[in-house]
Amino acid sequence: xxxxxxxxxxxxxxxxxxxxxxxxxxxxxxxxxxxxxxxxxxxxxxxxxxxxxxxxxxxxxxxxxxxxxxxxxxxxxxxxxxxxxxxxxxxxxxxxxxxxxxxxxxxxxxxxxxxxxxxxxxxxxxxx
Numbered sequence: 001x002x003x004x005x006x007x008x009x010x011x012x013x014x015x016x017x018x019x020x021x022x023x024x025x026x027x028x029x030x031x032x033x034x035x036x037x038x039x040x041x042x043x044x045x046x047x048x049x050x051x052x053x054x055x056x057x058x059x060x061x062x063x064x065x066x067x068x069x070x071x072x073x074x075x076x077x078x079x080x081x082x083x084x085x086x087x088x089x090x091x092x093x094x095x096x097x098x099x100x101x102x103x104x105x106x107x108x109x110x111x112x113x114x115x116x117x118x119x120x121x122x123x124x125x126x127x128x
Contacts, residue, residue: 012090014124019088020049026077035072037065050091053079057096062103075109084111085118087125 027041040063043052056063056079062070069078080100083092092100104111 011125011127015088015090016048016050018122018124019053019082019091020044022082023049023053023079026082030069030074030077033072033074035068037068040065053083054092054096057083057092057099062107066103066107070107075104075107076114078104080104081109081114084115086115087121 023044024041027037027044030037040052043055047055066075066078066080069075075081080103082088083097083100084104089097101111
């Protein structure tokens with residue numbers, strides 16, 4: 001994992017802003033797939049994406065939303081998958097990332113294949 005202390009504050013702030021937007025955009029994508037994560041959307045809008053996801057990662061077990069995504073075959077859209085994106089690693093500590101990985105793997109989601117198949121990191125994630 002990249003040493004989070006070495007990330008410039010501006011890059012960390014950009015990551016948090018993009019993560020927040022990805023959470024909101026993900027809700028809209030899921031709505032088009034027939035699932036509306038209303039409570040999650042409300043919490044992200046009120047508390048921010050990072051704060052909301054950190055709360056979910058602290059809870060025992062998986063959320064109802066995770067279960068729904070698993071049933072839809074879309075764990076790639078789960079917050080757990082987003083937590084593992086390399087460009088968001090600065091936002092989450094090792095334990096939070098391990099919780100995310102463990103939940104996904106417990107549901108037979110191939111995390112390593114998912115990460116290998118990612119596109120190039122977004123341009124905003126590169127230091128200026």
